[in-house]
Amino acid sequence: MMVPGGVAASCACKGIRRCLLCETLKESHLPEKKNGHVFFYDPETKLAVRKDGEPASFPFPGVFLWEDFLSEEEEKELISSMDRDVWNLSQSGRKKQDFGPKVNFKKKKVRPASFSGLPALSEKLVLRMQQEESLSGFQPVEQCNLDYHPQRGSAIDPHLDDSWLWGERLVTVNMLSGTTLTMSSEQGLPQLGLSGEVYVAVALPRRSLVALYGEARHRWKHGILRKDLRERRVCSTYRELSAEFLPGGRHAELGSQLVNIAASFNGAPV
Numbered sequence: 001m002m003v004p005g006g007v008a009a010s011c012a013c014k015g016i017r018r019c020l021l022c023e024t025l026k027e028s029h030l031p032e033k034k035n036g037h038v039f040f041y042d043p044e045t046k047l048a049v050r051k052d053g054e055p056a057s058f059p060f061p062g063v064f065l066w067e068d069f070l071s072e073e074e075e076k077e078l079i080s081s082m083d084r085d086v087w088n089l090s091q092s093g094r095k096k097q098d099f100g101p102k103v104n105f106k107k108k109k110v111r112p113a114s115f116s117g118l119p120a121l122s123e124k125l126v127l128r129m130q131q132e133e134s135l136s137g138f139q140p141v142e143q144c145n146l147d148y149h150p151q152r153g154s155a156i157d158p159h160l161d162d163s164w165l166w167g168e169r170l171v172t173v174n175m176l177s178g179t180t181l182t183m184s185s186e187q188g189l190p191q192l193g194l195s196g197e198v199y200v201a202v203a204l205p206r207r208s209l210v211a212l213y214g215e216a217r218h219r220w221k222h223g224i225l226r227k228d229l230r231e232r233r234v235c236s237t238y239r240e241l242s243a244e245f246l247p248g249g250r251h252a253e254l255g256s257q258l259v260n261i262a263a264s265f266n267g268a269p270v
Contacts, residue, residue, distance in 0.1 A: 010089065011089060011091075011093070011152075012089040012090050012091050013091050013092060013093075014091060018092065018153070019091075019092055019093030019152050019153040019154065019155075020093060020151070020152055020153030021093070021152065021153070023153065035196075035197065036184075036196055036197035036198060036199050037189070037194050037196070037197070037198045037199065038050075038199045038201065039057070039058075039060075039198070039199065039200045039201070040200070040201050040203075041060055041063060041183075041200050041201065041202040041203070043063070043065045046059065046060060046061065046063070047059060047060060048060040048200045056192050056194075058189060058191065058192060060183075060200055060215075060216070061214055061215050061216065062212060062213050062214035062215045062216030062217055062220075063202060063210065063211070063212060063216050064132075064134045064135075064210065064211040064213070065202070065204075065208060065209070065210050066132065066208060066209040066210075066211075067205050067207075067208045068205075068207055068208070069125075069128070069173060069207060069208055069209035070125075070173065070175070070207040071207070072207070074125075074207075075175050075176070075206075075207050077121065078121055078175065078236075079175060079176065079234060081119070081121055082097060082145055082147075082234065085097055085268075085269050086269065087147055088269075090146070092153075092154060092155045092156055092157065093148070093149070093152035093153045093154035093155065093226075094146050094147060094148055094152075094154050094155075094156065095146070095147040096144060096145060096146050096147070097144070097145040097269040098142070098143075098144055098145075098269055098270050099115075099117070099118050099119055099142065099143040099144070099145075099267045099268075099269060099270065100115060100141060100142030100143065100144070100239075100262075100270065101114075101115045101141070101142070101258060102114060102115075102270065103165060105162055105164065105165070108164060110165065110251075110254060110258075112254070112257055112258055112261060114270045115258070115261050115262075115267070115270060116261065116264070116266060116267045116268055116270075117261050117262055117263070117264035117265055117266045117267035118140065118143050118262050118263075118264075118265050118267050119143065119265065119267050119268075120265050120266065120267075122143060122236070122238075122265060123265040125173065126138070126139075126140060126238070129171060129209070129238075134169075134211065134213075135169065135171065135211060138169055138171065138238075138240055139240055139241070139259055139262070139263070140171070140238035140239055140240050140262060141239065141240065141241055141255075141258040141259055141261075141262040142166075142238070142239040142262075143236055143237070143238050143267075144236070144237045144239075145234065145235070145236050146234065146235050146236075146237070147232070147233075147234050148179075148224065148229050148232065148233040148234070148235075149229070149232050149233075150226075150229045150230060150231070150232075153226055154224075154226070154229055154233075155223070155224055155225055155226040155229070156223050156224045157223055158182070158184045158221035158222065158223035159221055159222070159223060160218070160221055160222075161217070161239070163218065163242060164242060164244065165241065165242055165244075165245065166239045166240070166241070166242060167239070167240040167241050167242045167243070167246075168213050168214075168217065168240070168242075169211055169212070169213045169217070169240055170211065170212045170213070170217060170237065170238075170239060171209060171210070171211045171237065171238040171239075172204075172209070172210050172211075172235050172236065172237045172238075173207075173208075173209050173235060173236045173238075174204045174205070174206065174207070174208050174209070174210065174233070174235050175206065175207060175233070175234045175235060175236075176206065176231065176232050176233050176234050177206055177229075177230065177231040177232065177233045178203065178204060178205045178206045178208075179204050179224060179228050179229060179233055180201050180202065180203055180204065180224070180225070180228040181201075181202040181204050181210060181222055181223075181224065182199055182200075182201055182202075182222070182223050182224070182225055182228070183199065183200040183201075183202060183216060183220040183221065183222050184197060184198065184199050184200075184220065184221045184222075184223070185197070185198050185219065185220050185221070187219075200220070241255050241258065241259070245258070
């Protein structure tokens with residue numbers, strides 16, 4: 001069975017997650033949240049500002065945006081390489097390719113056996129990242145490629161990334177189309193007299209890099225809303241190790257093994 005757009009009648013959605021396919025088959029729809037206080041991130045001032053005529057703004061630390069991180073030729077080469085590999089179905093209408101160790105976050109178990117390293121084309125990109133002061137010493141041990149498409153109703157729910165295994169900086173390279181990274185917090189903004197959900201929209205241009213750290217990494221959830229996808233979007237997210245897996249940490253030996261495997265840049269999707 002096929003649905004409009006040539007999408008096969010299978011998906012990987014579980015629990016509350018939905019894509020256009022399972023909404024069609026299950027006749028269910030979970031609307032995106034629309035209520036709350038909406039701000040927009042200004043990368044020059046590093047402020048979250050209102051665009052509805054209100055003067056309110058507040059500092060929004062922990063976001064680094066690098067426009068034109070990739071050239072057009074590099075983007076073309078990366079997408080061509082990814083599309084030669086298999087894209088596996090993922091939740092909420094996404095497809096994915098994983099380069100990293102197998103992890104059971106509930107049991108806190110890491111299995112490096114099937115991990116062969118990050119892909120070859122990422123080596124020059126990681127070296128380029130490390131030249132930026134805010135990404136100095138960044139040594140990713142996982143790369144996750146995600147394919148989003150509006151015909152599948154692709155999105156990713158607001159979430160906080162794990163902090164047991166993954167370290168301070170989350171780095172994402174955005175390809176094929178621009179989109180918006182929506183940051184959200186349920187804690188309100190008492191300093192501005194605002195209660196309830198607060199959203200900060202971070203515009204991600206095509207071929208840009210965004211890094212989250214500090215408050216943006218640990219306090220604010222991040223996600224991609226379905227309405228912010230109008231064309232195919234592919235992104236690569238890179239993750240470094242937490243202090244527990246670095247020299248001096250409880251699992252430093254395993255961490256060293258993962259770093260060495262990743263740095264071979266000879267990997268295949270796991």
